[in-house]
Amino acid sequence: MEALMSKPLVIKIGGAILEQHSALIKLLTVIKHLKNKSVVLVHGGGCVVDEMLAQAGFTTEKKHGLRVTPKAQINLISGALAGTVNKAIVASANSLNLAAIGLSLNDGDMITCSLSELDLGQVGVPHTNNSKLLDVLLEQGFMPVVSSIGALSNGDLVNVNADDAAVAICQLLNAELLLLTDVNGVKGAEGEYLNSLNQAQAQTLISQGVIAGGMTAKVNAALKAANQLRRSIAVASWQSPEQISSLLDGQGIGTQIQPN
Template identity: 80%
Template sequence: MSNPKPLVIKIGGAILEKEDALNNLLSVITKLKTDAKVVLVHGGGCVVDDMLAQAGFTTVKKHGLRVTPKEQIGLISGALAGTVNKSIVATANSMSLPAVGLSLTDGDMIQCSLSPQDLGQVGLPSAKNSVLLDALLNNHFLPVISSIGALPNGDLVNVNADDAAVAICQLLNAQLLLLTDVNGVKGADGEYLPSLNSEQANKLIDEGVIAGGMTAKVNAALHAANQLRRSIAVASWQSPEQIMQLLDGQGVGTQIQPD
């Protein structure tokens, strides 16, 4: 199974709350690392929600995306680039995976502009400089990247983790796997769809079949598929062995297709 393209895996949500799930994923990555260069990109909305609640803040979302008021960015970046990132890195290192914790702004790898969607301190990421990641991957490290970026003036911004993974994928010309709590995207009949294009997706979003956080995930995957000109897999972290199948060229989860 020789695969020259790096693999970017996006994780978030419940996998970060379930120790076994993260351990299972990392053990699969341990097997992969002999053949493939792997990058982990993570969010961690559940941890952020808990920390904000403890500080007396409420969480507001628009179209499945978190609103980040300026007074919350310190807490959110501390939760994601600090607590969540370092716990993943520590777990990986304990399993003999040499992990390095980063945020999007490290090595100037990703540049961000302010989102036009009126979400506060939320950034839109775009690929900039791959030197740091290339060096880490070529030396067999596992980069673990939090979805905290910065504007050109140095202000920190929160970035949707799916969008962050897409930008890292573009930076490395990599394959992309968006791991979620469910095994793909469901159609109108409640069955998982083996593949999905933008026309089908827009119809399902209009009908309310695709809703909430899955809307943001599907839109990010469609954007990635069109930018990279290849399909993007949305699959479940509960079946990490699917990663092996993906690298062997098999379809896993829902394959989001370019137009």
């Protein structure tokens, strides 16, 4: 198998790990000890957003496992993700001397966005554009921490699904991709964790309702990345971050999403 050490590693985090400081520190500690490996963290933070929206008197709606983002909520969501969550992760990383720096998708014009056609409000679809900022930061030994807030060509802010954001960053850098989730991978019809999953199998499980909610968006994002990069993409649990080293050694972890 081709050696992976020459490629950056994009790790997407979100969910419960952002509410468990000890789990985040454990993951960051594993990243710190990766040898000769540049890492970019891409994050969501739906749990934090839900809490802030509730405090402001807003309700949360999702379609197809994706957050509906009315214009009235985008400033609050942007502040939560690009502000509170991003800076908390950066602070935790820098407490371990990881030289982290916080970014959003539109910083350095690295990712451009178009408005989603799924009637989700201010939700963006990310498109790769310019890797210069990330290239410079990685060359200088920084660890970019990228929030899933982007912008349209007219400057309007948009909320981007964090899995899609991670895929876009991965494509921009021709990197390896690891989508971390709250469970050990994708489950099959019998409730078992699947070692691998291709597009036909995924479509069947989605139509049966076996893959549902946020996992649908995650699997679709992983399939897109696998097909465009022509290599498998791992969906694995953040509760076992030590497995990241296994991934870099060419071993399968979690569920390997396969290209067509």
